[in-house]
Amino acid sequence: MSPAYVLDKYYLAITVLVTTAYQLSGFAIAWAFQFDKITDFTGGSNFFLLALLTLTMGNEYHTRNIVASVLVMVWAVRIAGFLLFRVLKTGSDNRFDEIRSSFFKFLGFWIGQILWVWTVSLPVTVLNSPAVSDLGRSGSDPSFGTACDIIGIILWGVGWVIETAADAQKFRAKNSKSTPKDRPVQVGLWKYSRHPPYFGEILCWWGIWILSISPSTNGSLPSSSRSAQYGTVVSPLFTTILLMFGSGIPTAEKPTAKRYFLMSCGDNAREPNAWKNYKTYLHQTSVLIPLPPALYSRLPDVIKRTLLLDLPIYRFDEGKDGASAIEEARARNGSD
Structure with missing residues (x-):
């Protein structure tokens, strides 16, 4: 047919x-x-x-x-x-x-x-x-x-x-x-x-x-x-x-970083090591392409951001993004 x-x-x-x-x-x-x-x-x-x-x-x-x-x-x-x-x-x-x-x-x-x-x-x-x-x-x-x-x-x-x-x-x-x-x-x-x-x-x-x-x-x-x-x-x-x-990645990276930041640095911080642990995780873990942590952690930032696609748009800035995250948390807690 x-x-x-x-x-x-x-x-x-x-x-x-x-x-x-x-x-x-x-x-x-x-x-x-x-x-x-x-x-x-x-x-x-x-x-x-x-x-x-x-x-x-x-x-x-x-x-x-x-x-x-x-x-x-x-x-x-x-x-x-x-x-x-x-x-x-x-x-x-x-x-x-x-x-x-x-x-x-x-x-x-x-x-x-x-x-x-x-x-x-x-x-x-x-x-x-x-x-x-x-x-x-x-x-x-x-x-x-x-x-x-x-x-x-x-x-x-x-x-x-x-x-x-x-x-x-x-x-x-x-x-x-x-x-x-x-x-x-x-x-x-x-x-x-x-x-x-x-x-x-x-x-x-x-x-x-x-x-x-x-x-x-x-x-x-x-x-x-x-x-x-x-x-x-x-x-x-x-x-x-x-x-x-x-x-995909943009909707996961900053919100995840924000959560760990507030665990350590927010008004209701309850996990003092959370933000430090998360920054270590970022340093040693490839954003997309699987690589051994021991290798990835030794690579220059320029390689990570170009060949391995760990782009600046994914980064959570402690100054700018951190301050706004704390303000949002305060506003949310105040309205509860």
């Missing part, structure tokens, strides 16, 4: 419509009941839905298409399941405390989730589309097992293991009574990176992209199809940029 042509030959329109409908349905439920239990689950499960939908619509079950789609679905099941389990255990997601009651601010988050899911899913969407998969019937699709296939699967596998292990390690540590309160979690992969799940996720999506563009590497696809496949590089680039400059 030939693949179904739905709205366009790249499945761009149908995946936009499905993603928009799915996310807005999630928003309607979350807004109506004012809770966060399904927010991250809806985002993660949407990837599963798009991978399965485009694979079945494409109706050309080449090994590469099946493998790429299954890898995306495995990633989606893992992240959606873990995030749902975590929010059910904690009871709520404090990321939404300031926007949950504002219709347009809360809607804005879900619109951002539409953009995230659709953009990051592009490699497998285009791979499964008639513009690429249908050409395999004429022999233009290279046999599975090319260098791109192998590299892509290895990158995805390494990234998935890192992301999965890091999430499990931190969840267990944070729920253990033996974990010290005056220092960050430094178990397992967290000894070598301050954000190992983000590093793993970046590897996963570069792996999916490399696997998905394999049909273009032999030069037998039409130029328009090759351009579309190479253009899906926006998926791993978007993932990398989002985690480096958007809702």
Whole structure:
């Protein structure tokens, strides 16, 4: 059977419509009941839905298409399941405390989730589309097992293991009574990176992209199809940029530093060594790429800030940021 042509030959329109409908349905439920239990689950499960939908619509079950789609679905099941389990255990997601009651601010988050899911899913969407998969019937699709296939699967596998292990390690540590309160979690992969799940996720999506563009590497696809496949590089680039400059590292670094600073330096300081411990942790722990602490601590700051991406925007300034943090804490305590 030939693949179904739905709205366009790249499945761009149908995946936009499905993603928009799915996310807005999630928003309607979350807004109506004012809770966060399904927010991250809806985002993660949407990837599963798009991978399965485009694979079945494409109706050309080449090994590469099946493998790429299954890898995306495995990633989606893992992240959606873990995030749902975590929010059910904690009871709520404090990321939404300031926007949950504002219709347009809360809607804005879900619109951002539409953009995230659709953009990051592009490699497998285009791979499964008639513009690429249908050409395999004429022999233009290279046999599975090319260098791109192998590299892509290895990158995805390494990234998935890192992301999965890091999430499990931190969840267990944070729920253990033996974990010290005056220092960050430094178990397992967290000894070598301050954000190992983000590093793993970046590897996963570069792996999916490399696997998905394999049909273009032999030069037998039409130029328009090759351009579309190479253009899906926006998926791993978007993932990398989002985690480096958007809702990833920036939203974690300064708030975490602020918490440890106030433990030691605020009006209600209760852990005198917390800020000192945190500064030691920053000095010896890579921000993203896992490295042994003994090696990282000896590297010059210029290497850390350039090659290893420990950017100045992540830094908590004790003078400027510390003073404002203390004032905010005083104002909050005064209003309680």
